[in-house]
Amino acid sequence: MRSTPSSKGPLALWSPTRSPISANGSRGWRPPLWGRLTIRCTSSIRSGHISVGENEGIIYVNNIFPHRLQWLLRGPLSHIQPLEGFLTRVNNPELAAADPTRIVQRAFPGELGLEIKEVVTRYKEGGAFVKYALKSDISNEIIQDAIKEHLKTNPIRPWFNPILKVDADLVRGTPWIEDLYRIPSQTLKVEFLPTSPDNSAAELTQESLYSMFRPYGKLLDIQTQPSDSKVEPRYAILRFERPRFAVMARNCMHGFIVSEEAGGGKSGTRFKINYERKIKLFMIKDWILNHPRLVIPAIAALIATITVIIFDPIRTFFVTLKIKSSYQSEENPVLQWVRKQASKASMFPFAKRKSDPRGLAAIWDDRQTEIAQLRAWLTETAETFIVIHGPRGSGKRELVLEQALKEHKYKVIIDCKQIQDARGDTAKISRAAAQVGYRPIFSWMNSISSFIDLAAQGMIGTKAGFSETLDAQLSKIWQNTGVAMKRVALEGRRKEDKDFNMSEDEYLEAHPEMRPVVVIDNYLYDADDSVVLDKLTEWAAGLTSANIAHVIFLTTDTSFAKPLSKALPNQVFRTIALGDCSLEVGRRFVLSHLDAEAGDGDDEQNAKRKETLRGLDYCIKVLGGRVTDLEFMAHRIEAGETPEAAVDRIIEQSASEILKIFILGTESVAPQWTREQAWYIIKSIANSKDGNLLYSKVLLGDIFKDNGEATLRALEQAELISIGTDKGFPRYVKPGKPVYRAAFQRLVANKTLQGRLDLLILSKLIGNENSSITKYEEELRVLGSLPKYPWELTSRIEWLLRKVHGSQAKILKYESESAALSKSLQKEN
Numbered sequence: 001m002r003s004t005p006s007s008k009g010p011l012a013l014w015s016p017t018r019s020p021i022s023a024n025g026s027r028g029w030r031p032p033l034w035g036r037l038t039i040r041c042t043s044s045i046r047s048g049h050i051s052v053g054e055n056e057g058i059i060y061v062n063n064i065f066p067h068r069l070q071w072l073l074r075g076p077l078s079h080i081q082p083l084e085g086f087l088t089r090v091n092n093p094e095l096a097a098a099d100p101t102r103i104v105q106r107a108f109p110g111e112l113g114l115e116i117k118e119v120v121t122r123y124k125e126g127g128a129f130v131k132y133a134l135k136s137d138i139s140n141e142i143i144q145d146a147i148k149e150h151l152k153t154n155p156i157r158p159w160f161n162p163i164l165k166v167d168a169d170l171v172r173g174t175p176w177i178e179d180l181y182r183i184p185s186q187t188l189k190v191e192f193l194p195t196s197p198d199n200s201a202a203e204l205t206q207e208s209l210y211s212m213f214r215p216y217g218k219l220l221d222i223q224t225q226p227s228d229s230k231v232e233p234r235y236a237i238l239r240f241e242r243p244r245f246a247v248m249a250r251n252c253m254h255g256f257i258v259s260e261e262a263g264g265g266k267s268g269t270r271f272k273i274n275y276e277r278k279i280k281l282f283m284i285k286d287w288i289l290n291h292p293r294l295v296i297p298a299i300a301a302l303i304a305t306i307t308v309i310i311f312d313p314i315r316t317f318f319v320t321l322k323i324k325s326s327y328q329s330e331e332n333p334v335l336q337w338v339r340k341q342a343s344k345a346s347m348f349p350f351a352k353r354k355s356d357p358r359g360l361a362a363i364w365d366d367r368q369t370e371i372a373q374l375r376a377w378l379t380e381t382a383e384t385f386i387v388i389h390g391p392r393g394s395g396k397r398e399l400v401l402e403q404a405l406k407e408h409k410y411k412v413i414i415d416c417k418q419i420q421d422a423r424g425d426t427a428k429i430s431r432a433a434a435q436v437g438y439r440p441i442f443s444w445m446n447s448i449s450s451f452i453d454l455a456a457q458g459m460i461g462t463k464a465g466f467s468e469t470l471d472a473q474l475s476k477i478w479q480n481t482g483v484a485m486k487r488v489a490l491e492g493r494r495k496e497d498k499d500f501n502m503s504e505d506e507y508l509e510a511h512p513e514m515r516p517v518v519v520i521d522n523y524l525y526d527a528d529d530s531v532v533l534d535k536l537t538e539w540a541a542g543l544t545s546a547n548i549a550h551v552i553f554l555t556t557d558t559s560f561a562k563p564l565s566k567a568l569p570n571q572v573f574r575t576i577a578l579g580d581c582s583l584e585v586g587r588r589f590v591l592s593h594l595d596a597e598a599g600d601g602d603d604e605q606n607a608k609r610k611e612t613l614r615g616l617d618y619c620i621k622v623l624g625g626r627v628t629d630l631e632f633m634a635h636r637i638e639a640g641e642t643p644e645a646a647v648d649r650i651i652e653q654s655a656s657e658i659l660k661i662f663i664l665g666t667e668s669v670a671p672q673w674t675r676e677q678a679w680y681i682i683k684s685i686a687n688s689k690d691g692n693l694l695y696s697k698v699l700l701g702d703i704f705k706d707n708g709e710a711t712l713r714a715l716e717q718a719e720l721i722s723i724g725t726d727k728g729f730p731r732y733v734k735p736g737k738p739v740y741r742a743a744f745q746r747l748v749a750n751k752t753l754q755g756r757l758d759l760l761i762l763s764k765l766i767g768n769e770n771s772s773i774t775k776y777e778e779e780l781r782v783l784g785s786l787p788k789y790p791w792e793l794t795s796r797i798e799w800l801l802r803k804v805h806g807s808q809a810k811i812l813k814y815e816s817e818s819a820a821l822s823k824s825l826q827k828e829n
Helices: 042-047 067-073 083-090 100-107 140-153 206-216 243-253 281-290 292-331 333-342 361-366 368-377 396-404 416-421 425-436 444-460 470-489 504-510 530-545 561-567 583-593 603-612 616-623 627-638 643-664 675-687 695-699 708-717 738-749 751-784 791-827
Strands: 038-040 056-062 115-122 127-133 167-170 187-194 219-224 235-240 269-275 386-389 411-415 517-523 550-555 574-577 721-726 729-735
Touching (some): 056 100, 100 115, 100 127, 127 243, 140 167, 187 243, 206 219, 235 243, 243 269, 292 411, 292 470, 361 368, 361 583, 368 386, 368 574, 396 517, 396 550, 411 425, 416 425, 416 517, 425 470, 470 530, 517 530, 530 550, 583 627, 616 627, 616 643, 675 729, 675 738, 695 729, 708 721, 738 751, 751 791
Parallel strands (some): 038 115, 386 550, 411 517
Antiparallel strands (some): 056 167, 187 235, 219 235, 721 729
């Protein structure tokens, strides 16, 4: 492989002179003795070392390959065996003047007459090891000095970087030839090893290390191992200014044995040198694993931040779309034309044109005052809640949505019943999001995040914050909804408007008609679910205080003031109480629903209708003015039943519901009342003249002695009864629905049921009196155990004796009534 450099071929190396200059200053070229030179890499890698004889030496030549070539060796071609051969063919002198043999030829001065035996290339580190044979009269140090002087006089610049120069130095140690995935860096880790297992190594000082490694390049820092460190073997960290300096130092000093004179101890110390990366991936991994209390919450915060940045604008857009969709569909001229054509009798001759399919016109005519009042409140600038309360079936939702807000642009309807009926936090979040159009919602991720939080809590002792509570999720949903509503309210602003210079808050305050309306239906449906109610009330208070929207609450619970006062403590609630309609309005409602107004049809048809509607006034009186019951009766009459039969069906159905919920189902659901208390109310109302009971009289009954007011409130919440007020104070106890009085009477008419439940009441009363006697007797026993009979206790003892006597008299009375009832029940067939 003898070759002579040529200046005429394509050059991959550049030198400031056209031809090399020898050591004695004469021009020309005197090549060293190359013999049977071979370029080896694979064989040396397999053995790990270069075999060196007695009269042989090794020089390391640096900067003859690009330092960044290692990406190719660790990439897709890392397992190809003939890679070095492939690179040799690419570096063929005929194709490119980058052959390592030619570089080595130019690096060695010709007057030395060295015999080069082997060149081991190191593509990963950008250099090559050159093994040569020594002459008897020349030492390795002389050869090193001659080569350095020759390269200083005749610099060789690589083709890939003309700024660098080819450098060479004597290999003093035993180089390790490896192809591990170790990228050269400017930092070296020098470990101090013993020369044999029986000996010990010495730890070199910074001064000694500096004198040994400074000739290879500028050192930035030398860090010795801390004295209290238990890590073995001992080591030092050397940081060079350039990676090529570290490459030269490692290849020349790895395996070098420091003598005793140089500070290596009695038996000497051997160097083991490896590249040390400045920032190690495994150090980052170890830090993450060793600091989960910091890392896991930080990751959770990062995920939350990314989620807010990416998904919040999308969710706000969809909420805005949901708010505007109903109004846009109402304004769409195509949809309006389709509805108009579909309602015409000419298009569908068999269809009956009907603008009021439910026949509620009579109800709305009677409630025009409430409708006008509600519309007026929506045009005022006052910051307050609007509460519409009334029993179920009184038409609250229809009055607000179909009458008061019929012409209003933007509405948001939130049904608490749908949210609170959902099982589990995930379902509640999904339903709340669906009602306002909040998407995408990854509710299923909450369960997975909960498991991650549980695992993190077991590992670090606290939750990581991956999963969000129901409280936080609802806050996010309604907060985005508020942002969308404010955006919708401000869309009407124009630059040509007189008040365009106002701020957004001032504009919203001055234009209440531009604010959307939030209708919260079934408020206080489940008062025990405080999370949903508290967040919803707090959010609604924020909307009204910021003038973003009007808020209307629809509720059947008369105790709405307490939760609302927490959100707006200094505001007055504007309320509309909807009760049952009058009998006259109820009659007109049924007739309009049946299209049975007087004057329709001929005389024969009118007579037939009058026959069918005979007794209608009595039936309406029994049902009262509850809209849902009247509508159900009208449907049954349309189906062919008589009014009496329809009312009887309603009464029977109501009696069955009362029996199931308030009497037979008390043990399974464990409500705040007992079956005896419910039956006492049912029987008392059924036997009363006007269907009302005095509130104070009910509380004075023996069966309501304990928690009487709480029991009545619970029964009112369950809609068995309703409590009427007089000047703000409870006065009357009435049936929850007008038809319930007839249902109560039907239940009481069942003598068997009445006898059984009366027996239970008597048994309960006897038990209460026995408990009272036991307490009185216990106190008498304590007083009787005193050593002397003090006269001051005479009145107390007499009082206790009278109480015992009174309770015993009641027991005798109750037992007598119980015996009579038992005898009566035994006589029944």
